[in-house]
Amino acid sequence: MNEAILTTHNLCKRFGAVPACSHLSLTLTPGELHALIGPNGAGKTTVLNLLSGFITPDSGSIFLAGRDISAIPVHGRAALGLARSFQLISLFDRLSVEENLAIAVQARSGTSFRFLGDAAADRRLREPARRVMARMGLKGCGRVITGSLSHGQRRQLEVAMALAIKPRVLLLDEPMAGLGAGGSQRLQELISTLKGRLSILLIEHDMTAVFSLADRITVLVRGEAIAAGTPDEIRRNPEVQRVYLGEEAAAC
Amino acid sequence: MALLFLLPPVATRLGGDYLVSLAGRILIYGLAAAGLDLIVGYGGMVSLGHAAFVGIGAYAVGIFSYAAAESTTVLSWPLTIPGTENALFTLPLAMGLAALFGLVTGIICLRTRGMYFIMITLAFAQMLFYFFVSLEIFGGSDGIVLINRNRLPGIDQESDTTLYYVCLVILLLFLFLGGRVVRSRFGRVIIAGRENEIRAQALGFAIHRYRLVCYVIAAATAGLSGGLLANHTGYVSPDLMHWSRSGEILVMVLLGGMGTLVGPVIGAAALLLMEEFLAMFTEHWMVILGPVLLAVVLFGNQGLYGLWKGITEKDERGDTDDT
Numbered sequence: 369m370n371e372a373i374l375t376t377h378n379l380c381k382r383f384g385a386v387p388a389c390s391h392l393s394l395t396l397t398p399g400e401l402h403a404l405i406g407p408n409g410a411g412k413t414t415v416l417n418l419l420s421g422f423i424t425p426d427s428g429s430i431f432l433a434g435r436d437i438s439a440i441p442v443h444g445r446a447a448l449g450l451a452r453s454f455q456l457i458s459l460f461d462r463l464s465v466e467e468n469l470a471i472a473v474q475a476r477s478g479t480s481f482r483f484l485g486d487a488a489a490d491r492r493l494r495e496p497a498r499r500v501m502a503r504m505g506l507k508g509c510g511r512v513i514t515g516s517l518s519h520g521q522r523r524q525l526e527v528a529m530a531l532a533i534k535p536r537v538l539l540l541d542e543p544m545a546g547l548g549a550g551g552s553q554r555l556q557e558l559i560s561t562l563k564g565r566l567s568i569l570l571i572e573h574d575m576t577a578v579f580s581l582a583d584r585i586t587v588l589v590r591g592e593a594i595a596a597g598t599p600d601e602i603r604r605n606p607e608v609q610r611v612y613l614g615e616e617a618a619a620c
Numbered sequence: 621m622a623l624l625f626l627l628p629p630v631a632t633r634l635g636g637d638y639l640v641s642l643a644g645r646i647l648i649y650g651l652a653a654a655g656l657d658l659i660v661g662y663g664g665m666v667s668l669g670h671a672a673f674v675g676i677g678a679y680a681v682g683i684f685s686y687a688a689a690e691s692t693t694v695l696s697w698p699l700t701i702p703g704t705e706n707a708l709f710t711l712p713l714a715m716g717l718a719a720l721f722g723l724v725t726g727i728i729c730l731r732t733r734g735m736y737f738i739m740i741t742l743a744f745a746q747m748l749f750y751f752f753v754s755l756e757i758f759g760g761s762d763g764i765v766l767i768n769r770n771r772l773p774g775i776d777q778e779s780d781t782t783l784y785y786v787c788l789v790i791l792l793l794f795l796f797l798g799g800r801v802v803r804s805r806f807g808r809v810i811i812a813g814r815e816n817e818i819r820a821q822a823l824g825f826a827i828h829r830y831r832l833v834c835y836v837i838a839a840a841t842a843g844l845s846g847g848l849l850a851n852h853t854g855y856v857s858p859d860l861m862h863w864s865r866s867g868e869i870l871v872m873v874l875l876g877g878m879g880t881l882v883g884p885v886i887g888a889a890a891l892l893l894m895e896e897f898l899a900m901f902t903e904h905w906m907v908i909l910g911p912v913l914l915a916v917v918l919f920g921n922q923g924l925y926g927l928w929k930g931i932t933e934k935d936e937r938g939d940t941d942d943t
Contacts, residue, residue, distance in 0.1 A: 454818075458816055470808075480808070484800045488803060
């Protein structure tokens with residue numbers, strides 16, 4: 369196996385009496401798509417918030433390409449190549465799609481303490497932004513105000529934003545939430561085109577998507593990783609079936 | 621714009637120097653308001669302490685000019701600093717000191733958001749207000765009277781018309797540069813922070829640093845405006861820093877249209893003209909100002925500037941429909 373790009377070591381976080389994450393040791397290898405699944409309230413989003421720096425762990429540490437990033441703030445981690453999407457779509461709603469992506473591109477193009485050039489005319493920002501647009505199925509939407517996009521397009525843009533900062537590691541928090549079958553299918557295809565080029569940690573409730581996309585899966589229940597392995601291993605794991613997959617199957 | 625350049629000769633015929641002086645005051649407050657727009661309109665952070673920077677700029681000019689006129693020193697220990705009436709020194713100094721105060725207070729204020737930001741900027745400004753009120757060597761609450769206006773090489777500084785043109789050039793220069801800044805990469809980061817701070821951070825922007833620089837730019841602009849104001853009125857007092865002054869500058873931004881840079885200048889004109897002319901009819905002119913402000917904020921998308929733009933753009937659209 370390749371050397372890990374992102375690892376957590378004994379990561380712990382409690383909210384009051386509730387353990388949202390306990391002694392989690394995850395490993396993400398380069399080019400891997402690693403899915404994090406678990407029932408609601410299992411602490412999946414907490415893990416993502418810990419990794420991206422929005423919350424600080426009670427104990428444990430996080431390494432990005434061998435470097436301890438536990439004490440680095442959100443923007444610093446992003447600058448090191450750790451990008452994330454949000455479960456609740458978080459965009460610049462009053463700006464156009466191209467402006468959204470151009471701002472993201474700008475975040476990785478050197479210092480932004482540049483005061484005089486016209487950013488809207490800057491080809492070094494516009495062209496990469498358009499490339500990401502084309503790649504994420506948003507071609508032709510450049511001038512559309514983000515707030516008026518359809519939900520599906522907003523989901524696509526949410527992933528595109530993370531992609532536009534050219535990350536090494538992509539953290540996706542339920543990118544398909546609220547999508548219909550068609551939209552879900554489209555986004556699944558888009559994500560599969562990213563596979564292998566960067567390392568992706570995916571949180572998703574859509575099990576069809578998870579099992580077809582993931583190289584490995586970790587199952588989280590009450591903040592604890594109860595199982596980890598390939599999709600086949602996870603599908604056959606009796607404990608996983610009992611606490612999670614079975615529950616959902618029974619509910620259906 | 622040509623109108624602005626022609627204003628002094630016309631105004632002199634109409635109503636004497638008084639109108640030129642009023643116009644000059646509008647330009648000076650317009651400058652402070654346009655600077656505040658960087659924080660409020662583009663940065664999305666409402667500050668209620670902007671008059672502090674105006675006051676610092678005014679005092680910088682006032683103290684140096686007074687010392688020069690009285691042939692004393694501004695500071696005699698640890699090093700001797702004589703007073704000066706040279707505007708090429710006093711105005712940059714006004715900007716520098718205001719920027720410095722902006723930097724120090726900004727580091728603290730920018731840790732807060734929303735209502736807390738309003739309160740803490742207000743608190744700093746009031747601290748400064750009371751500091752100058754209690755400073756007897758600078759006249760306490762009476763302030764300082766400038767004996768001469770600051771000198772600019774090759775310019776007759778005692779003429780209101782000259783001062784008007786100096787202010788006009790400075791204001792236009794600021795609007796030009798400011799317009800570039802808000803469209804630049806830096807400006808985009810400031811706007812991104814206003815639109816969605818979490819997302820901006822997640823993209824990798826150390827939004828805090830950009831905001832601090834923006835705050836310092838606005839502070840320096842207000843400092844310059846204060847320096848000009850001291851020259852204009854020939855008088856500096858702590859009243860300049862009172863929170864109600866900060867409120868006035870903020871009202872100019874809201875009334876004129878925030879996030880437009882030009883709007884606040886229009887707002888300054890509207891507010892000061894209303895103040896002047898309504899005060900001729902009634903001393904309770906604020907009774908009229910209040911509803912006007914409410915109407916503009918409620919119905920105007922971007923204040924007076926937005927209304928004006930809306931009308932002119934509608935006309936243009938109408939024209940193209942006809943052809």
